[in-house]
Amino acid sequence: MKILITGANGLLGTYLLRECIKSGHDVLATGLGEMRFRPSDFGFRNEDADHWLRYRQLDIRDAMAVRACILDWKPSWVLHSAAWAQPDICETQPVACWEVNVTATRFLIEAAKEAGSAFLFMSTDFVFDGNFRDWGDGQVWLQWLTGMQ
Numbered sequence: 001m002k003i004l005i006t007g008a009n010g011l012l013g014t015y016l017l018r019e020c021i022k023s024g025h026d027v028l029a030t031g032l033g034e035m036r037f038r039p040s041d042f043g044f045r046n047e048d049a050d051h052w053l054r055y056r057q058l059d060i061r062d063a064m065a066v067r068a069c070i071l072d073w074k075p076s077w078v079l080h081s082a083a084w085a086q087p088d089i090c091e092t093q094p095v096a097c098w099e100v101n102v103t104a105t106r107f108l109i110e111a112a113k114e115a116g117s118a119f120l121f122m123s124t125d126f127v128f129d130g131n132f133r134d135w136g137d138g139q140v141w142l143q144w145l146t147g148m149q
């Protein structure tokens with residue numbers, strides 16, 4: 001299956017990438033910076049890297065780039081793990097944090113919807129502490145997040 005991962009350089013993204021590759025999926029890994037993982041991290045020889053590891057720099061705040069990337073790759077799934085993941089930094093820079101964690105997520109969801117891709121959004125135990133169980137199927141939260149109907 002074709003999969004696109006955002007935040008592939010990150011803690012969760014690298015883990016997702018490893019699991020997707022192990023399972024034989026066709027993966028486009030994306031990140032803000034340059035690729036920081038090595039083919040050998042996934043058991044590949046460096047010379048095989050181009051064949052097995054597709055990596056593209058993608059700033060998810062760039063709506064046009066996000067749309068172009070997703071419509072070009074047409075993944076079955078978008079696994080969205082790019083984020084500002086440190087609450088203390090988010091609290092001191094709320095506007096910049098919102099741009100990445102909310103507005104850019106919306107760009108990704110809209111492009112995924114257009115491409116017909118399923119979308120997996122990572123939340124956090126800062127939001128879901130494991131005690132409150134009445135989240136339904138997530139639609140309420142997702143609609144609040146994206147403003148989409």
Ligand SMILES: NC(=O)c1ccc[n+]([C@@H]2O[C@H](COP(=O)([O-])OP(=O)(O)OC[C@H]3O[C@@H](n4cnc5c(N)ncnc54)[C@H](OP(=O)(O)O)[C@@H]3O)[C@@H](O)[C@H]2O)c1
Pocket residue numbers: 006007008009010011012013031032033034058059060061081082083084085100122123124125
């Ligand atoms: N780690 C955990 O234990 C944990 C637990 C629960 C939930 N989560 C959730 O999982 C998600 C990822 O967390 P993480 O720990 O993997 O965070 P992380 O290691 O900080 O990785 C986040 C990634 O986001 C990318 N990123 C930031 N701004 C971007 C932008 N404008 N465009 C594209 N990519 C951008 C960064 O890319 P570059 O590195 O290329 O700059 C970075 O690799 C978050 O939503 C977090 O709340 C994580």
